[in-house]
Amino acid sequence: MKDLTVAPRIIMTPGPVEVDPRVLRAMSSPILGQFDPLFTEIMQETMNMLKLVFQTNNRWAYPVDGTSRAGLEAVLHALIEQGDVVLVPVFGRFGYLLVEIATRLGAEVKVIERPWGTVFEPDEVVQAIRKFRPKVVAVVHGETSTGRMQPLADIGRACREYGAYLVVDAVATVGGVEVRTDDWLLDAVVAGTQKCLSVPAGLAPLTYNERVERVLESRKRVERGLWNLEEGAVPDAPRGSPILSNYLDLAQIQDYWGPSRLNHHTEATSMLYALREGLRLVLEEGLEARFRRHRQCEFILTEGLRAMGLALFGDPGCKLPVVTCVEVPPGIDSQSVRHMLLHEFGIEIADSFGPLKGRIWRIGTMGYSCRKQNVFALLGALGATLRWHGFPADTASALAAALHAAKKTEAWEDAAQGAAFPSSQRIREHLAGV
Amino acid sequence: MKDLTVAPRIIMTPGPVEVDPRVLRAMSSPILGQFDPLFTEIMQETMNMLKLVFQTNNRWAYPVDGTSRAGLEAVLHALIEQGDVVLVPVFGRFGYLLVEIATRLGAEVKVIERPWGTVFEPDEVVQAIRKFRPKVVAVVHGETSTGRMQPLADIGRACREYGAYLVVDAVATVGGVEVRTDDWLLDAVVAGTQKCLSVPAGLAPLTYNERVERVLESRKRVERGLWNLEEGAVPDAPRGSPILSNYLDLAQIQDYWGPSRLNHHTEATSMLYALREGLRLVLEEGLEARFRRHRQCEFILTEGLRAMGLALFGDPGCKLPVVTCVEVPPGIDSQSVRHMLLHEFGIEIADSFGPLKGRIWRIGTMGYSCRKQNVFALLGALGATLRWHGFPADTASALAAALHAAKKTEAWEDAAQGAAFPSSQRIREHLAGV
CATH class of the missing domain: 3.40.640.10 (Type I PLP-dependent aspartate aminotransferase-like (Major domain))
Structure with missing residues (x-):
């Protein structure tokens, strides 16, 4: 039986997600x-x-x-x-x-x-x-x-x-x-x-x-x-x-x-x-800061997905900040896209269950996986993969919008100084009004 | 909150026991x-x-x-x-x-x-x-x-x-x-x-x-x-x-x-x-070899305990090879002995439950903890601790008997060449007859 072989993955599912190396090291204690x-x-x-x-x-x-x-x-x-x-x-x-x-x-x-x-x-x-x-x-x-x-x-x-x-x-x-x-x-x-x-x-x-x-x-x-x-x-x-x-x-x-x-x-x-x-x-980062980071990644991701030409699933008024559901465009094979993301780009996103199986993709931005570098990597990979499958994804706009959103959240972060972070829906409204 | 601090222990209980560093390393994979x-x-x-x-x-x-x-x-x-x-x-x-x-x-x-x-x-x-x-x-x-x-x-x-x-x-x-x-x-x-x-x-x-x-x-x-x-x-x-x-x-x-x-x-x-x-x-070691190793450690341990002057608990005809139960000598505080073993020697052995609580010690020789160096360390530590508590443990004889037993099992191992290993009861009978 061969040595345990674990490829590096970018895990953008609703779990299990990537783990901070400090946590992995802790487990190797006697x-x-x-x-x-x-x-x-x-x-x-x-x-x-x-x-x-x-x-x-x-x-x-x-x-x-x-x-x-x-x-x-x-x-x-x-x-x-x-x-x-x-x-x-x-x-x-x-x-x-x-x-x-x-x-x-x-x-x-x-x-x-x-x-x-x-x-x-x-x-x-x-x-x-x-x-x-x-x-x-x-x-x-x-x-x-x-x-x-x-x-x-x-x-x-x-x-x-x-x-x-x-x-x-x-x-x-x-x-x-x-x-x-x-x-x-x-x-x-x-x-x-x-x-x-x-x-x-x-x-x-x-x-x-x-x-x-x-x-x-x-x-x-x-x-x-x-x-x-x-x-x-x-x-x-x-x-x-x-x-x-x-x-x-x-x-x-x-x-x-x-x-x-x-x-x-x-x-x-x-x-x-x-x-x-x-x-x-979690406590070193601070709960407030951690919640903000999750809202920021959500904002970057959703701005990128919209600019790519994809539709988000579900009522935006009650969106779960750490999971973004994207509608699979008509005629696109959901599983084939996920397969290519995993095997060409090393990125995992999720399918859903029951009536939504094959109809939406679920993208998690959770914990240690919730990093803007992961979001950027996903947007580039998803855009290219969708193009390969015949969907006219606007990858360049998606990445530009995401980078723009990231810069906005930085400025917003400077202004926040620890105040409670609003929902991404409100952020979008706020930014639209600026 | 301070860094995780885990002292090295010799764990001679019926579990959890020590883990091979290869297993600890495997857990640190992403x-x-x-x-x-x-x-x-x-x-x-x-x-x-x-x-x-x-x-x-x-x-x-x-x-x-x-x-x-x-x-x-x-x-x-x-x-x-x-x-x-x-x-x-x-x-x-x-x-x-x-x-x-x-x-x-x-x-x-x-x-x-x-x-x-x-x-x-x-x-x-x-x-x-x-x-x-x-x-x-x-x-x-x-x-x-x-x-x-x-x-x-x-x-x-x-x-x-x-x-x-x-x-x-x-x-x-x-x-x-x-x-x-x-x-x-x-x-x-x-x-x-x-x-x-x-x-x-x-x-x-x-x-x-x-x-x-x-x-x-x-x-x-x-x-x-x-x-x-x-x-x-x-x-x-x-x-x-x-x-x-x-x-x-x-x-x-x-x-x-x-x-x-x-x-x-x-x-x-x-x-x-x-x-x-x-x-x-387990499979690299081989099941037969692994079972033999557990019998050998049991033999070394029990020979040492007897020579120290301690009585084993229970019917020897159905002894579990990987757990050895020792009667707590009259007048000796079971918990105090265990406490000293842990805090002075870094060695853990177990109490029992219900009607046997405080009346026997349970010594495990399981898996990665089942090493003769652990058994020798325990015998020395237990002998000294029992003396400290007023019981006339014969530590020198215990260690000599254990070393003698270890050498016997080596010779026996050479002769075994993969044959099924008899129970430690039978080993004792066999060795007594030689």
């Missing part, structure tokens, strides 16, 4: 035992940094050892018992994933839907909450399948008013776009490592508040193999029904991350090193 | 997209190597993206439906874990128990299979909590005879001790990365045969978000009940690892690089 004080200190430091990134004062923020959907499933496991009503507003593939997980857990799932490419008016969700009185509302923040972002603050208020728990899939947004866990009254938020945090896939950082913690406490079981009967250590019988999963049992995982350090799984050592380093990079 | 042909080739190569390590001709062998218990839970999810009878022979903590997982899945769990420190006579399990007629028998191969190993071949034959599926937790044994998936008629086997395979924790490699695959096919659902209704791609309704977990749904994960490459989670890129490199190292 192993520490899971209860070594040096390791539990790393756990604690990671928890502290996660709270800053989630913008929360919650007591708990830690990763589940699995990819993003493991975190989503863990949170839904924690909150859902057989027959509970769960409301899922669906506006893309990952909404259906929440439906699927909740259904498998035995929930009575109420689905409201919006056409792919749009999001909900907050009031539509609030009305559904009034109507169905769900125990849990589960919603996607950044829907990568359609490149849309759902505003959450009004939904958070309504959930608190009607006594529902609000679970948010912020896999695509945390680390690239504002996610205000506390301000928006989000009860549980799940992130992904392989997107805007720019850490390899394999962990699902999450946070939850005291409301969720009380549910966990009521359902907590201690593993039988950990009882010491001679010391009479049979735990009290819990009030709530058992959580259906052992691996994704947040009540037990919390005890592993908490001061009691009760053994559960063996924490994924090297991945935790990577997450710690990735979070350090 | 990210590839999950459908990049270079990456799917790495997936395929990993699958091929896993089959060799599991000693199987099964069609499927791949990791679940989670730690070992995620793999166990995934296999039990696949096979168990509400009300199914599951037999679990328990002889330590990890047997209880199987009970717990199966119970949470709604199985009617039948438990037979043996005192910790022993294993079952195969016929005891066969009788229980006859009595309870389980759909699934779930059993631990190497029980690290007690350092015992359960023979499986007779249980495999009985399961086939009575139509039960045999699920084996081989987390502690694969890569260090013989695990003959096909010869022993094991229907599903789950390994761990962080033990004898010497890869960081975070993946659970597993394999299953056609019998299990047929169950998966009957329960398979395609995610709603992947349907393309305009192309009429609504999948046929499956016959079996849904698998309760989406994340651990082997029917869906299999479609991701198979030729259809249907999107499920995002494969943990860097961890897969690590697993691939770890498996390469």
Whole structure:
């Protein structure tokens, strides 16, 4: 079996994305035992940094050892018992994933839907909450399948008013776009490592508040193999029904991350090193500056794509800043274009799913991949590839527009001096008015 | 936040253990997209190597993206439906874990128990299979909590005879001790990365045969978000009940690892690089040679411990070669000894769980940690530490006996020339007779 061979790639998909070399180096550190004080200190430091990134004062923020959907499933496991009503507003593939997980857990799932490419008016969700009185509302923040972002603050208020728990899939947004866990009254938020945090896939950082913690406490079981009967250590019988999963049992995982350090799984050592380093990079850059960088790259990319003669997919008023969806021009073979980009230029962009498969390209500008040099490289490569396929792409104008946009964002950056960055829609309006 | 600081450790626990620098380096390779042909080739190569390590001709062998218990839970999810009878022979903590997982899945769990420190006579399990007629028998191969190993071949034959599926937790044994998936008629086997395979924790490699695959096919659902209704791609309704977990749904994960490459989670890129490199190292060394190395280190360690004046815990006839359990001498504070070993010598050994907590030390000789230099270092450190704590450890004799044992294994190695290696019990008998 030959040596591991990994070609250099420019990854402009909605994940997994490129990883800062500092994160890769962190993973090459030797192993520490899971209860070594040096390791539990790393756990604690990671928890502290996660709270800053989630913008929360919650007591708990830690990763589940699995990819993003493991975190989503863990949170839904924690909150859902057989027959509970769960409301899922669906506006893309990952909404259906929440439906699927909740259904498998035995929930009575109420689905409201919006056409792919749009999001909900907050009031539509609030009305559904009034109507169905769900125990849990589960919603996607950044829907990568359609490149849309759902505003959450009004939904958070309504959930608190009607006594529902609000679970948010912020896999695509945390680390690239504002996610205000506390301000928006989000009860549980799940992130992904392989997107805007720019850490390899394999962990699902999450946070939850005291409301969720009380549910966990009521359902907590201690593993039988950990009882010491001679010391009479049979735990009290819990009030709530058992959580259906052992691996994704947040009540037990919390005890592993908490001061009691009760053994559960063996924490994924090297991945935790990577997450710690990735979070350090996020905080060194600063959240505000990082969000601005993502807005700037989006602006450069979208200005270039428009000048090339391509149409963006979906409602611009709710565009997800870190994923740009482009309509495949009529008569162009979507897969053939992606194939040429990868094999001639070493650049990866994504297809979509279900009804949008083959109809749009999804271009991610996330985390370490979100660099203007990547955007320029993509625009040149895409223009040439489209020409090869017979579409009259205006590559020269695209690159000129992108460079112009980059210069504008620099000037704008000088003026911003740390102020909150507006949406790219507003930037465009602003610049059009100048 | 300071730079990641990881002290060098000698890890002599039952996992996570030290990792070969080649594996650490592999993880520092850049990210590839999950459908990049270079990456799917790495997936395929990993699958091929896993089959060799599991000693199987099964069609499927791949990791679940989670730690070992995620793999166990995934296999039990696949096979168990509400009300199914599951037999679990328990002889330590990890047997209880199987009970717990199966119970949470709604199985009617039948438990037979043996005192910790022993294993079952195969016929005891066969009788229980006859009595309870389980759909699934779930059993631990190497029980690290007690350092015992359960023979499986007779249980495999009985399961086939009575139509039960045999699920084996081989987390502690694969890569260090013989695990003959096909010869022993094991229907599903789950390994761990962080033990004898010497890869960081975070993946659970597993394999299953056609019998299990047929169950998966009957329960398979395609995610709603992947349907393309305009192309009429609504999948046929499956016959079996849904698998309760989406994340651990082997029917869906299999479609991701198979030729259809249907999107499920995002494969943990860097961890897969690590697993691939770890498996390469296993196969370069050769399974037979690797198993011998583990027996040799066990022999050196146990000869040293005896000469030091310590008693081994448990029935020697079923000792797990890769974990040696030592009785804590009366009056000695188990935790204080472990603390001194870690903080003065940089050596980690483990406590146990439940009724054995504080009563035995568990010393692992697994994978890359299984080196005679580690064993010598531990014996010297443990002898000095025990003296410090007031126990009259004979450190000089321990080291002399260990060195003598090492030389014996060298001579024996020369004579073996690839022959199957006997148990350390038999080695001791053999050497005593010489």
